Structure formats: structure tokens, C-alpha cells
Amino acid sequence: MAKRLKIRQPFSDKILDIFVYIVIAIVFVTSVYPFFLAIVLSFNEGLDGMLGGIYLWPRKPTLENYEKFFTDPEWFDAILVTVARTGLGTVLTVLFTSMVSYGLAHRNLAGRKFYMGVIIFAMYFSGGIIPYYALLRSIKLLDSFLVYIIPMLMNLFFTLVAISFFQSLPEELEEAARIDGAKELGIFFRVIVPVSTPLLATLAIFMAVQHWNSWYDTAFFVRNQSLATLAYRMMAVIRKADVRMVSAAAAGAYSTVKTTSMSVQLAAMSIAVAPIIFVYPFFQKYIISGITLGSVKA
């Protein structure tokens, strides 16, 4: 069968094949190379790295950048804060969002239409950043670790995804538990949660990524630098980079320090990217299901 197809393949199809492989080669390289080069440079002496010309392998290999990163209390605090908010924030958002959605999934719920309207409107219209800031200020969330957790408890997009997921579960599950005398909380945790792993895992991945990458809330809602997140610290280095890199180069000529704020930043970037790359292969099916579930809704 395969052979016969090959013989019948017209010339234009072969050209197409070549074109296709060129395109995917370009896609592969452009997607991977920036990560690769950042990691390579993070293992190179900072001042030397600024001279350029490194593409595939460190020219002056060193672990200095990582040493500097891990011995700097500011970077270290940032990691702790980021891990804490990612862990706590993800668990609580998954819990909160899925519980609210479970309630809304009941088609006979009194006031359901109204509730859905409230959600849809909130998705498309907001008060904007300044009234939001005034709100956080008045409920004393500014400058507090909780500003990372509480405002993110309910994810509207995933609320809609979760509602349609729960509605796809067989109703008999809930009815059987009810006949056995279980109450809502018991039904939710003992009957619904165990059969909802695909949904909960998808939601958990997207929330974890969002928390891990977040810098916005530190930048605008938190002054206390001991609460700075990893992404925020990197952002701060980037925003100051054009000034600092010049002075680092000038200082480097006279000192024995070979790291620069940029090279330590590269170590930070590699460390920030590492968990995402490591867990990435394991969560493929949930990532795909996340967007396809969502697009059905959209």
C-alpha cells in the first residue's frame, strides 16, 4: 500500500515534502535555541559573555553566576516567595474555582441565569487598574503576601470550562451519593473530585504557570521587597539593564569580579525556566485538553 502511494506521488508532492521539513526545522530551532543559548551563557563568565560570539558552548565555563544567585539573599527570598505562592495559590484556586463551578453546573439551580450573567459580564468588563488598586488598598491587601493569593482565587475562563466538564459527568453519580445520605460537600469531595482529575490537573497546571510567571502584582501592589517574586526581580534587572550593563563593563575593567547583573540574571532565567521544562512533557495531554476544552466553550 505504502509503496504504491509512493510511486503515484506527483512531483509537486515531493517539493511539498521538502518545504514542510524545512519549515518544521526552522520552527524547532527557533523555539528551542533561545532557551539553549540562555543556559549556555548562564554557565559562562559574565564579562566575557558581554563580548558576544558565544553560540553553542560556554567559552569561559564557570558556575560563578549560579553561586552568586544562590548566595544572594534577595534572589533566594524571591525563590521562596515564588514557590510559596505557586503552591498555595494553585491549590486554593483549584479548590475555589471548581467548587463554585460545581454549584453552577446544576441546571436546576435557582438563579442560575443571573449568576451566569454576572460571570460573563465580569469577563468582558472591568473597572481598570486604578479602581482595582483603590480596592486592594481599602481591603488592606496592598503590601501583603495575600495579594498574590486571594485576587486569583476564581479564574473566570476556567469556571466556564469546569461547568461544562461537570455537566458532562453522568448525573447518576451524584444521585446515588445523595440516596446514600451524602451532603453537597461530601458529594463534591468524595464523588466528584476523584472522577475530575483531567479538569483539576489542567486547571492546576495553568494556575501554577500563572503564579510562577507573575511579576505584575509585585510591581504595582507590593512595596515590601522581601515579598518580591522571581519574575519580578528579573523584570527589575531587565528594566535597568541598559544603564547597569555599561557601568558593569566599566567596573569590570578594574575589578576581579567577573559576574555582571546580566549574567546572574541569566542564571535566574535558567532556574525560572527549569521547572516548566521539566514538568512540561508529563503534562502534555492536560495542556492540549485545556485549550480544546476551552475552545469548545469559546
Next chain:
Amino acid sequence: MKADIFKIFWKQRRLQLFVLMGMAFLFVFNYLPIFGIIMAFKNYKLSSGVLGIFTSPFVGLKNFKEFFGDYKFPFLLRNTLVLSVAKLVFTFPLPIFLAIVLNEVRNAKVKRVVQTVSYLPYFISWVIVSGFCQIFLSMNGVFNDLFAAMGWQRMQLLTGSQFFRIIAVFTAMWKETGWWTIIFLAAITGIDTSQYESAQIDGATRLQRIAYITMPGILPTITVVLILALGNLIGGGLSGSNFEQSYLLGNTGNLDVSEIIQTYVLEIGLSQGRYAYATAAGLFQSIISFTLVLVSNFVAKRISGEGLF
């Protein structure tokens, strides 16, 4: 009738509690700030507290007039629109193209690996992406090395006004193409394979099959995604990246093209403390966005018979 509703409500009280938890959340974090918009029409100072939002004197449209009269207003509007439209025009077709290309890869393993790798950038924060920009676009970066090898001058890519939009478009492509490819590839997978088989028997080349089966097959998906993107045009397209790009890649060198309404609102509001004025500027953008959502939803209903809401 009314009593019935209360009865049902009472019977469902535990379930209602689940939902009311969410409604309370939305009331505080989404609806209270919407009431706060009122400060755009007032002479509000943060020092007067939250209640000051309601007690401070009305000034009508003064804040809006001031915003429209600001010498920066034409630049802000132009930058916001140019960045949004440029990103939509150049980044939107790419996922469709990549989905079709990936669908033509016959080695399933190669296809899966390339696809998986292509949406890795979606999960990386814009902070990391701008870190990559600094590696690749600095004076001694990879791109300037390339230019030098071709005999060109090395250029200040990150701080030059003429490069900001190109960089914004390309980084948006890099970060988001793979992600949106997933949707289009899923749509292609949904096409009835018997169509391809009969076309093959009729002697259609693969290019012809792409043009006459694949493209029409994913047209409804393209329409829906395009409408979504139009709805979020001002935010920067499908994933709304305008703010991040402008904030992270913007600097004193390219401020004339990189500053957009969103970054201006933050600067004027949170850094300079002109809350009422900044709220007015932000509201101007919210209204444009919301109108775009309504219009695109209306168009979606007309075309596909089904809107987003």
C-alpha cells in the same frame, strides 16, 4: 410563585452556598472596581479613602477633556492602534500556516516533537522573553553578529524607535504561534478523512487537497478565532500581550513608539498619583475594548449563528 423560588433556594441551600462564595468574590474583585469608575468623573484624591470616591465633588468630563487634550494623547492612541493592528495582521495567519504544515508531516513522532516544542514559549513569562531579547538583540548579540557578518553596521536594536514594533511583532509570533496552532490542528483532525481518500483516488495532489479540503474544513474555526482576536484587539490580540511588551521592551530610547494607553495609565496613576485622571484614561480604553467585544460577538452571531455569549 415567589415563595416557590425561596423554597427551591432553601432546598438547594448547600449548593447555593458554593455559588454564592463565587458571587461574593466577583462582587468584591470585579464589581466594586466597576463602581470605582465613578472617580473618573470626580475630583478624587486617594487620601480621602474609599468613601471619598462617593463624597468627592463631581467634575463632569473634565478628566476626559484633559486626557484628549494631552499632547501625548495622539501618540498614545496611535501607538496602541498600530501595535494592536500590526500584531493581528502579522501573527494571526501564522498558526493556520503551521497547523497545515504540521498536518503534512507524515512521521507521527517528528510531528509530535515539533508541535510540543513549538508551544513551549507560550508557558514562559514575558519577562523571560525580554531577557532573551537582551541576549539576542544587544550590540554583541546574535543578530548584530549576523548583520556584521553580512557587512552591515551593528545597531542599537533594543533602544531604537524604528525597531520596537518589529520586535514586538516577532516576539509575539515566537511566543504564541505554537499555542494557537493547537486549535487549528484540532480542527484539521476533525475533518472527515474519507474526503482526503476520495480526492487522492481522483488524483488530487497534496497541494490541491490542502486548498480544497483542509482550508474550507477549518474556515469556521478561523472565523471564530479571528473574532476572538478582534474582540481583544486593543489588549494585543489573542493573548493580550500589548501591556507586557510595552512595559518590558519599552525604554527611554523607544518611548515615542512603545508607550501605549495601558502603560500611560499606570505611570500617571500609580507613579504620579493622579488617580481620577488615570481612571478616565483607562475607561476610554475599556469602552473601546468592550465595544469591540460586542461588535465582534454580534458579527459572530450573524456569521456562525452562535456568539460567545
